[in-house]
Amino acid sequence: GVSLVVVMLYSLTPGLRWERAGLRMSARVRKHLSVLAALLLLITMWSYRLESYELLIRGSGEGGVFSYVDHQWLLPGLVILSIATAAAAITVLLSGWTGQLRTSFVAVTAIILLSVAVQEIIPLLVRRFTPRETLMVEERPYVATRAEYTRRAYALSSASNEALQKPAMSAALDSVVTSAAGQQRYPPAAETVAVAAQEDDGKPQSGLGE
Secondary structure: HHHHHHHHHHHHOOOEEEEEOEEEOOHHHHHHHHHHHHHHHHHHHHHHHHHHHHHHHHHOOOOOOOOHHHHHHHHHHHHHHHHHHHHHHHHHHHHHHHHOHHHHHHHHHHHHHOOOHHHHHHHHHHHHHOOHHHHHHHHHHHHHHHHHHHHHHHHHHHHHHHHHHHHHHHHHHHHHHHHHHHHOOOOOOHHHHHHHHHHHHHOOOOOOOO
């Protein structure tokens, strides 16, 4: 955004103008734009390095997992791409400073093509032309690693749940035992009435049989 604003402002001045022979710019404008282009390439290089680490979190495999293609192709490709972009930044700065604009154009074009090849074309070709059985064999170590860490995570969660559930279960058992003891000590009123009725039925009734 800043570079576009600078170019637009320069286009309003005699330092940058379009003529029949092509684009003309003064030495000061050329050097300034070369520095901005080099800085932009350096920022792009750093974004490729950050993308390498992000690939470990969100891979290109199914469900966003880190896969064999990411490890063996994308990660090395992003490292090469970041180094090439840093070299292109230096090339653009030097060639722009000396007035060799075609060299700068070739360097930027090469980085664009390399970026498309590394991030889009090569992974697609590897997945399409590698036999499915070979990909499955290569993916086994990554699947095993994910399964192992998932097992560890859930084992830790299960232990935590058991630790949290033990006090609750103990409190519930104590409540049940206390309630049962209370019932044995103080029987319910209905049971007391029934026992009293049975005792009355067993006693002889005076005055009726005499």
